Amino acid sequence: MILDTDFIIIGSIIIILLTPLYIYRKKVYNFFTRQGDFETFEENIKNYLHTYYPKIEFDYSIIQKTKMEKDAKLRQILVIEDLVSQFFDFEYELETQKCIHKDFLWSTYEQNCKPIKEKLPNDWSKRKEFTYRRDNCKCKRCGLNIELIDAQIILIRPLANGGGYNFENLITLCSDCNKILNSQIKSIKSSLIEDALLTKTTVK
Ligand SMILES: [Zn+2]
Structure with missing residues (x-):
């Protein structure tokens, strides 16, 4: 062919x-x-x-x-x-936290709410777990589902401002939100320091 x-x-x-x-x-x-x-x-x-x-x-x-x-x-x-x-x-609103029913609390709960020399109370792991369960195993800022081991429990009102370890003052956050909140507090802190320095110089 x-x-x-x-x-x-x-x-x-x-x-x-x-x-x-x-x-x-x-x-x-x-x-x-x-x-x-x-x-x-x-x-x-x-x-x-x-x-x-x-x-x-x-x-x-x-x-x-x-x-x-x-x-x-x-x-x-x-x-x-x-x-x-x-x-x-994301704007984060701190809600008033639900307290845990008195029947679930233990004998040393009340006395351990007050801070002692900035040391965590010896029942901290119990408080952490209760707070985590109360917050439905979720970060209160972004709503992410988290494992107990990854949960960051923070104080709404810091110890320095009269806050304690009572449940109403505890809140669950994921590690990302905790980092964000810490960095925001730091930037607020540094701007406050700057303001303070400016005021000082003006007063002088
Ligand atoms: Zn989060």
Whole structure:
């Protein structure tokens, strides 16, 4: 069988055209699925945040704002950065904590509520567990479900301001929220120090 010249030429052109397509198949695939990738990412991140931080209402307007960004990776980073800063800036309201029914308390409870030389009371692990159970095993700031071992129990009113280890003054936080709260307290502290220094200089 003798092949037609036209057939050979067309065949060669097709092979030449298909070869780079085959070599760069991954890039081509990524190019066509870029948009789809972002949509999956958007759906996943919304599900994730809703499941893990149900108490925080995130504002997703950043997704619209970055619509013109063609680089899907960069857009994802911008979105994540925005959501992380929202998580960080989330206004945290301290609710009045429910106390635990007197029948559940133990004989040394009352006397151990008062701080002794800034040492944790010897029934601290019991208090920690009770507070954690009362807060339904969740972080009171973001609503994340946490294990007892990861729970951070903090004092609403610090010992220095007259707070104690009574249940009404204890609250459960996850480690991220605890870090955020500590850093906020530190920044408030440093701004207070700055204010104080400024006042001093003016008085002088
Ligand atoms: Zn939290």
